[in-house]
Amino acid sequence: xxxxxxxxxxxxxxxxxxxxxxxxVLRGKETPKAxxxxxxxxxxxxxxxxxxxxxxxxxxxxxxxxxxxxxALGGIYMVFRDLTGKPIPRLxxxxxxxxxxxxxxxxxxxxxxx
Amino acid sequence: MKTQSFWEVxxxxxxxxxxxxxxxxxxxxxxxxxxxxxxxxxxxxxxxRSVAVLEARRVGGGTTGWSTGNLYVPTGAYYHKIQGSRDAxxxxxxxxxxxxxxxxxxxxxxxxxxxxxxxxxxxxxxTQEKDMVxxxxxxxxxxxxxxxxxxxxxxxxxxPRARFQKAARMDGQAxxxxxxxxxxxxxxxxxxxxxxxxxxxxxxxxxxKDHCTIxxxxxxxxxxQVVIATHIPIGIHTVQTVAAPHRSYVxxxxxxxxxxxxxxxxxxxxxxxxxxxxxxxxxxxxxxMIAGNHHKTGQASHQEYxxxxxxxxxxxxxxxDVASVEYRWSAQHYRSGDxxxxxxxxxxxxxxxxxxxxxxxxxxxxxxxxxxxxxxxLVGKENTWLKAxxxxxxxNLATAATFVKENVNVAAQYLKDSxxxxxxxxxxxxxLGEGKVLEMDGEKVAVYRDENNHLHACSAVxxxxxxxxxWNNAENTWDxxxxxxxxxxxxxxxxxxxxxxxxxxxxxxxxxxLVKDERHHSGQRDLNNPIT
Numbered sequence: 001x002x003x004x005x006x007x008x009x010x011x012x013x014x015x016x017x018x019x020x021x022x023x024x025v026l027r028g029k030e031t032p033k034a035x036x037x038x039x040x041x042x043x044x045x046x047x048x049x050x051x052x053x054x055x056x057x058x059x060x061x062x063x064x065x066x067x068x069x070x071x072a073l074g075g076i077y078m079v080f081r082d083l084t085g086k087p088i089p090r091l092x093x094x095x096x097x098x099x100x101x102x103x104x105x106x107x108x109x110x111x112x113x114x
Numbered sequence: 115m116k117t118q119s120f121w122e123v124x125x126x127x128x129x130x131x132x133x134x135x136x137x138x139x140x141x142x143x144x145x146x147x148x149x150x151x152x153x154x155x156x157x158x159x160x161x162x163r164s165v166a167v168l169e170a171r172r173v174g175g176g177t178t179g180w181s182t183g184n185l186y187v188p189t190g191a192y193y194h195k196i197q198g199s200r201d202a203x204x205x206x207x208x209x210x211x212x213x214x215x216x217x218x219x220x221x222x223x224x225x226x227x228x229x230x231x232x233x234x235x236x237x238x239x240x241t242q243e244k245d246m247v248x249x250x251x252x253x254x255x256x257x258x259x260x261x262x263x264x265x266x267x268x269x270x271x272x273x274p275r276a277r278f279q280k281a282a283r284m285d286g287q288a289x290x291x292x293x294x295x296x297x298x299x300x301x302x303x304x305x306x307x308x309x310x311x312x313x314x315x316x317x318x319x320x321x322x323k324d325h326c327t328i329x330x331x332x333x334x335x336x337x338x339q340v341v342i343a344t345h346i347p348i349g350i351h352t353v354q355t356v357a358a359p360h361r362s363y364v365x366x367x368x369x370x371x372x373x374x375x376x377x378x379x380x381x382x383x384x385x386x387x388x389x390x391x392x393x394x395x396x397x398x399x400x401x402x403m404i405a406g407n408h409h410k411t412g413q414a415s416h417q418e419y420x421x422x423x424x425x426x427x428x429x430x431x432x433x434x435d436v437a438s439v440e441y442r443w444s445a446q447h448y449r450s451g452d453x454x455x456x457x458x459x460x461x462x463x464x465x466x467x468x469x470x471x472x473x474x475x476x477x478x479x480x481x482x483x484x485x486x487x488x489x490x491x492l493v494g495k496e497n498t499w500l501k502a503x504x505x506x507x508x509x510n511l512a513t514a515a516t517f518v519k520e521n522v523n524v525a526a527q528y529l530k531d532s533x534x535x536x537x538x539x540x541x542x543x544x545x546l547g548e549g550k551v552l553e554m555d556g557e558k559v560a561v562y563r564d565e566n567n568h569l570h571a572c573s574a575v576x577x578x579x580x581x582x583x584x585w586n587n588a589e590n591t592w593d594x595x596x597x598x599x600x601x602x603x604x605x606x607x608x609x610x611x612x613x614x615x616x617x618x619x620x621x622x623x624x625x626x627x628l629v630k631d632e633r634h635h636s637g638q639r640d641l642n643n644p645i646t
Contacts, residue, residue, distance in 0.1 A: 020533075024556065027556070029556050029557055030557060030558070030573070030575045030580065032532055032533050033528040033529070033531040033581070033582075034528065034529045034530065034531050034532035034533075034535075035532065035533065036528075037525065037528050037529060082580065083579050083580055084350055084579070085577065085580075085614075
């Protein structure tokens, strides 16, 4: 269960930075790239820890993993659009956040019940 | 002292070429009117193709007109290192190509009677440091293996024997006036039907199945083939992951003695210097130039860029009887992963789009090599140099380290773009003639205060791939540390891969805040601000 708690820590940090980034996207401003390239790796570490936990077998939060992976794909797509000069659709940014938050809540529920 | 290229000042009758007006249909469109683009246009015009050259600023006004006017077979990437990352066949091919390009330039100057001071002379390669002797030996051995007539010598015109450790000489190298040469060729091809356009900026380029479409600020060009001869391909391109941008510095000085050695010298010490001599308006030598002090663009180790010129001036005064420093300027070059330029089709699936980049600081000869090679490729003529220069060769194990190093460096530049990190907090911290990046209303803004106390503001976010630009106080430009795009104080593109200008910003002088502009979305570039 320790792995899950560490993963939650990484996801929580990623979420804080993500909300900060979302404020830039919603205001139509350039995102600070140091935050972009910290947010992504933090979330990626969380996903890796989650996979490690799931691979150990037993009851697992696979719904969270699916949601985080979908959110990650959306994030990579947004970074690609951002760096290549294409506008980031606000709906995509909000959707990316909602997917991740849903995954995070499900993960918390799983951890608390465990 | 303001930076000013010697070549620009000593070109008295500069021909003007028109702007593109309306749409155009040609066999080949060439983006960029430097030595690469103009040589390619020459070859294709000679082959009977209809050609249009699209130059964003002035013909020869980019790196060609800001070079050092030396023509030589050796290369700053060093043949022995190229052999290490490639093979012996490659260095033979590269050396043969460079020698042919030098002969080609001489032939053109004679045939077209171009007054560009072309003159053959020797190249010397020497060191004053014991530790660097092995580099001289290895390079001479590699050049000899490549079939070049280079020999060790015991005397060089600059120094007595006791003051250098090892020296080599190769005859038959040359000097010329690069801007006069390129303008001479451009004038010749324009008189023979090649369409040369200045102040015509390409803002989009597409390769279709049976043609290419180029959008410019003045019209659309449709063509069967396109050559991107812009030093580094404009826009986003995979070659930018290995072709690292560097700036180097030059000063031109007058000597009290008037005794200018007729040779080109490379001092291969820890701090590499190139020493050359040129003439202002005749064949008589009257100017000595010293070049060196490379650093990655936008990543100067000294915040005070003037340091680089000062160091060259100190060197000149230590070694020569300097009467006055007449000119000083800086130029950009791109280094390839394996030391050999990338010339040819832009990627493996491309059929109509060609590039030439990664010339190191040896671009006058490599630009000519590219022009000859691309000319052959575009008309379907076989050229044995292609194997060495092929732009689609990708990275091998030897260049993987360069790939990793360059991209880690780029990532590190992105990580500097954090909130609340700026050169200054308030506009009042910017002195007259100074530029600083400020964070205003959550945006990074590049602000320059001119000598009349007027503020010039634009977004500090590079339009190429969103790094934060840095102020270059020697040239009064905004330089991007990631891929080398450079911008003027009004945000207009000077060079590099960026296509769009930096977005202009308005500052409310009453409260020092940005005037709100709702036009832009996060991530979106401003294309509606062409170079004029």
